[in-house]
Amino acid sequence: MAEDLVLDTAIRDWVLVPLSVVMVLIGVLRYFVSKLMRSHQAPDLKVVKEGQVILRARNLRAAAGFIPAKSFRARKIYYTNEENGLLHVPKGQAQNAQAQMFSDPNLAMDMMKKNLSMIIPQTLTFAWVNFFFSGFVAAKIPFPLTHRFRGMLQNGIDLSTVDVSYVSSRSWYFLNLFGLRGLFSLILGEENAMDDTQRMMQMSGFGFDPTKSLGAEKDSIDIIQHDWALPKLEKRAEDVLKKLVK
């Protein structure tokens, strides 16, 4: 069934191109709107403190080779000490921080706003596409798919003999949805691509971050072996000088 259908030029002009253009414009619009609507949340002091402590602990881990063993041990105890070590969070307190994070009205509002600004344009555009552009073949995808995809891709088309490559505009919408992410990241500057899944993961991870990562940092500092680099540096300096002298 591989006859080549010849499709009307008008479909090109009035369906494919406008749909793509509209999606690009909506993406750009959403980017600017989210920039405007970003409420300046005053950062919570406790969260900032914990974040900084984690950074310090990470630096310690990374640069462990540059300080002598005794100082490393002293710092290590400072961080992981059971009573008043910086990284040690008593269990009861840990739970509290989490619950507080989620019931905090500001944070919840922000999450809601971000989610909504993602979902509403997508829903509206999808409804628009369904309303106006259904019931005809919109495009041909250049690669063959199996018959299972027929139901998904050829939604408005009721002929079962048409090749699965000929798809309806709904699938053109989805193709645009996924494919334009790359384009957005190019034209809108870094990181403001419409990576909705990534954004949602970030948002949900935020509440857990402080408490769990403190425990994780503590464990990793406990594990680390101190490997002082000074002896090796001396050897290396000797090698370099030898090479220069030759």
Add this chain to the structure above:
Amino acid sequence: MAVEGDPRASANRSLGDAVDDLPIFNVDNLQSNIKSIYYSRTFLSIIGGAIAGIWGFTGLTGFIFYFIVMAVASLSLAAKAKFSVHAYFDSWSRILVDGIFGGLMSFVLFWTFAYDIVHIF
């Protein structure tokens, strides 16, 4: 790829050469290098998609073309980094395989678009 020529060259060597056995990476520079790889791959998938559509590749040929383009991109990135990958990135996988499947969707979109406009007019 003249776009990311300069930033990559100047965006430094991570301090891999300071200490032999403790490679430490300057996170900002590493991030900027990774970003420039991502941008160049995205750009190439879009252009590659348009080219594949205009030339009329169908089916498997188109996908093979995409992977060829990505391989050429990886080679050129490696050559730009003078093949000493560890001075610029933390592992080989960044420069070779990172972002290939992300670019696939953009490739397919522009491939379909160009193919339709040119061939199924």
